[in-house]
Amino acid sequence: MNTETRQEQFHSSSLVGKLLRKLHIDIPLLAGLLLLSALSLTVLYSAGNQNMAILTKQLIRMAIAFGFMIVLAHINPQQFQRHSTLLYGLGIFLLIAVLLMGDIGKGAQRWLNLGFFRFQPSEMIKITTPMMVARYLADHPLPPRLKQIGFAAILIFLPTLLIAKQPDLGTAILVASSGAAVLFFAGLSWRLLLATIAFLASLTPILWYFMRDYQRKRVMTLLDPEADPLGAGYHIIQSKIAIGSGGISGKGWLGSTQSKLDFLPESSTDFIFAVFAEEFGLSGCAGLLLLYLLIITRSLYIAVQAQDSYSRLLAGSLTFTFFVYIFVNIGMVIGILPVVGVPLPLISYGGTSMVTLLGGFGILMSIHTHRKFLPT
């Protein structure tokens, strides 16, 4: 059980390496994440009209988020497993609290005012939902049986519905997919998976019925943005012009014109990819996607290396959620998905999602660096 000493033998003996091991840091992941952060600051400087205040603010948030990551990396995954139910229950409780008495921010009830700071329970639930589902499934034989799948589905739907009611479609999608990913990794049969997808597809008309007007409009806009160029289609048309005009090599750093002349809305937050694409072109975009893919690959490797069911399910799910972020955001900006409020992970301006995302990577590092030594 003396893991510390064993790890010392197991890992590189260089001084920096030793220190990072002590900190439970995974070097390849850290390198990738730092590179992303540097890119983020670079693009933000341009998108924010070279406003240093914005940059400083983001830098402070990054420091906090990386700190949070290191803290989580220190905690033994067994602790996560043990407290999954409690954390999940707390998250659900806070979600209900937010619905009942939450502050109204941006027209939707997402924030809980704790006096000294405002807290968004739906962010916490993005991590605690896969934790809960992983814990529940890991307690039973895998692959899960129908009964367990059913119960797991309830565990997923409860927070999803609570968030969708806020209404925050983007986060609801992320929470649902993080839970579904756990089920998938646990060995949900392909047949059942396809049946579920077919079933959900058949639900689309019903979903349409329940959608709010602005959400319907976004979907309609995606199908035909030119139909409403002054209204809902404006975002998509403008971001397509920005991206397309970037070409292969881009207009160069600080060279974007579309976002700066106020053609592109939300250019620092949800639509920052358009600025990136305009300035760095296709080559830059391919580079960014490659960096994302490298981080994902390393994370999946960590999942494979994980030594118990809970850890690998959670690691797999966290990685998949990271990808969903990327895909939903870029898909929206390049006009193949409807406009949903999901930021580009670790690039967009804003602190909340960054803390959650780096928290997830902290858990991944914890899983990787707390492995018990195995004889080869």
Added chain:
Amino acid sequence: MSSVYSVKDSHTENKIFLSRIVAIFIFIVTLIIVLLARLIYLQVVGHEHYASLAKNNRIKLVPVPPTRGIIYDRKGRILAENLPSYSLELIPEQVPDLDKTLSRLKQLLDISEEKIAQFRRQYKQKRRFNSTPLLLKMNDEQVAKFAVVRHSFPGVDIHAGLIRHYPYSEITSHVVGYVGRINVKELKRLPEAEYRGTHHVGKTGIEKSYETQLHGKTGFAEIETNAQGRFINTLDTIAPQPGSDLYLSLDIDLQKTAYDALDIYNGVVTAIDIETGGVLVFVSKPGFDANQFVSGISTANYRALQNSDARPLFNRALRGLYPPGSTIKPFIGLAGLEYQIIKPQTSTFCPGYYQLPNLSHKYRDWKRWGHGAVNLKDAITQSCDVYFYDLAFNLGIDNIHDFLQQFGFNKKTNIDLVGEKKGLIPSRKWKKKVKNESWYHGETLITGIGQGFTQVTALQLAKATATLASQGKIVQPHLVSQIASDNVPRSVKQPNSDTIPLQPENINQVIDAMINVVHGTRGTAKRISKGLDYQIAGKTGTAQVFSVKQDERYSEAEIAFKLRDHALFIAFAPADRPKIAIAVIAENGGHGSSVAAPIAAKVIKQYLSKPAIK
């Protein structure tokens, strides 16, 4: 902890998990390829198309501000309108060297340093790509000068727009109010989307109180601009919805008459149409040139207005608190009748002073040698103080407080203007609460003649007078009578008003006495009765100016003037079929009879000489 199977099946589990990881990896790579494919489509295949869209056809969504509603008086004469004007606006984002550009413009167009400083403050609050005005009102010379060299000023352009104009400026400055540039505080409060293209917002008066109705709805235009962001072509528009026009009950002729009649005095004239509650006259003198504020008043001019002893920026009609003086007496008299403290014929002997039982202090009457034996009618007609000292003492302060409150004193009239003051009628409870002192009888006495703690606004006096004239039916003063959107005027519904339960014979006793004030041989306002073919019921008042504020400085001659009493007069006419109620306060006017009453008479005369308009 974990079930027995988990260990047993770990091999299968591992195998499944590994296959799933591979599957998800393939899935992720596939979707990334989809993203890449789309990016290639946009950035390689569509590049030329989008690049030309970006370069040559910059399509921009610009807000089109709505036209602000026009304000009319009751006969459709314009009190606030929009005149075409040219403004010089900068888009800081597109100006290569802001400092240099500003100094060049300053020299070319002779712009004051102050305007430049103002612009710098403004543009800091705005986003860099938003157009910010440097000059709001360009004269013809400036327009011509700039037009010639326009090409050498990228990001600077002349905008044709509308600017608010008040044709009666000074006379209506406190009722219509004015619009001014939106400041930082307002920027936070106003709905951002609605005010995107709007530079001005109502700051005072009707302009502020009816901001929502006057403003309208912002429209949008999709415009094409060239590479420097200059306008080329409008592609599509969502038309703005103009603000609603307002029709006031105000009569600008009467307003002007009242303003001029105040002559050398500062003060207030408010008149109400008794039947509808519509405010006919709302004068606070001195006024100020409201048009100055629209295009941005200079600091020097503003300071001059603020530091002026006459306090022209102070809305006396709405916020000026005055002791009512003897104008309160008809209401105290009515209270005496209603509480059955006195009967109309009850007489009191006035030796020229009044003493409380067992106290030596003498409360003086304005007439040194006294009025002799007076009943209610005499006391109101001659404004006998001793009669009302006695009556007030017998009524007690709390009865006075409760009764006056029914007439709308000690509370806001709820006229449709923001910022109204509620005044004060003292009571035992009030004094205990605010001053933590018990009430003295002497204070009751001076309350009975409208002095002491009592403070009222001219509007409250006019409202109370109108209420008295309509036999206790509470008259609700208001300014806006109709709101017209899309040229369809709709009347503003007034809430049904209550009636104060009063004995008609008591009211008529008081009104009779008030008629006698004007038409009786010993009436304090008998001077104005000459040549009238109808009767006016009125009451004069003189309010003592107790102290001069410590921080104010006057020359010797001015001190004497400033210490003169305020002259007050309330009236309604015609006495038998009341149409108009009026309250006049002439600051430092000396006596109500000689200064305030003639002003009221002039307004009443002019109003009644024309066929009344409904």
